[in-house]
């Protein structure tokens with residue numbers, strides 16, 4: 001199978017690359033220099049120029065707070081360009097796999113979010129990602145939109161790496177305990193994407209939005225505690241749960257962004273991964289794991 005991937009340096013793109021070789025996938029990764037997502041026409045042209053059996057978009061504007069200051073750029077990258085890529089895929093008859101976010105929801109549900117629940121993003125990043133979903137659905141029927149959440153890996157910027165960096169010499173970490181969600185390893189997302197791509201290659205693709213995120217659900221404070229308790233540090237910081245109001249941020253984040261992941265299991269046989277197992281591996285890779 002030949003795959004064209006938008007993204008090269010990001011968390012998910014790196015894990016897609018790491019897994020591709022073992023699966024016998026011939027994958028071409030486009031970094032920012034090869035395809036700038038701020039340029040929809042250039043990205044569509046990259047699809048037209050390629051010979052691929054599947055196109056995957058693993059790049060995005062992911063700076064949640066900064067997006068509040070540059071919503072137009074975020075919307076071009078996350079909203080407009082995915083639609084242009086999808087239209088180019090449709091013209092070639094190639095399926096398009098895209099990654100979206102739990103931040104398309106407003107966080108007010110009393111249960112885990114299902115794919116067809118009403119969206120209601122609270123910030124510019126979530127708005128831009130929702131625009132991307134809508135543009136893809138309009139342009140290319142052969143699409144899969146994988147909504148995931150709270151992504152971590154040994155590379156790039158993520159909550160795990162922030163906690164390790166900031167928590168190293170502190171006796172106490174204050175972390176919000178009233179935002180609930182699903183940490184997800186980039187490696188698990190890559191595995192799910194390659195499984196989905198393989199099914200499309202065998203004519204067994206199922207189009208639609210699918211939720212895919214780690215279990216069990218937790219809060220950012222719970223996630224932080226799990227990170228620190230796995231380190232080999234002689235002195236680990238105590239995690240103090242605080243309220244969202246006590247950690248002011250530019251963008252508002254959903255209080256409940258827990259994703260119901262049963263549809264992807266029914267359609268593709270992809271089970272929800274346990275993020276704690278992946279966290280062990282990431283800490284091992286970072287040289288921070290306890291023996």
Ligand SMILES: NC(=O)C1=CN([C@@H]2O[C@H](COP(=O)(O)OP(=O)(O)OC[C@H]3O[C@@H](n4cnc5c(N)ncnc54)[C@H](OP(=O)(O)O)[C@@H]3O)[C@@H](O)[C@H]2O)C=CC1
Nearest residue numbers: 009010011012032036037038059060062148149150151156
């Ligand atoms: N990170 C998270 O917690 C979550 C992410 N997602 C979604 O998952 C997907 C993958 O995210 P993740 O792997 O974490 O991404 P990262 O934040 O790790 O990396 C973002 C990637 O996008 C690239 N990028 C940003 N702007 C452009 C541009 N204008 N042109 C080309 N490339 C660009 C970056 O390239 P460069 O290195 O050049 O800046 C980088 O490779 C995204 O769709 C994201 O919205 C969903 C839920 C949670």
Ligand SMILES: Cc1cn([C@H]2C[C@H](O)[C@@H](COP(=O)(O)OP(=O)(O)O[C@H]3O[C@@H](C)C(=O)[C@@H](O)[C@H]3O)O2)c(=O)[nH]c1=O
Nearest residue numbers: 062064101102103149150151159162174175176220247
């Ligand atoms: C560093 C830190 C953050 N926090 C809070 C702030 C915020 O509410 C929460 C998480 O902060 P972060 O900025 O790391 O996470 P954030 O950038 O909001 O992460 C999001 O990124 C985008 C791309 C997504 O799609 C989402 O799924 C989600 O992963 O933790 C603390 O309470 N204490 C701390 O020391």
Ligand SMILES: [Mg+2]
Nearest residue numbers: 062063064065
């Ligand atoms: Mg962030």
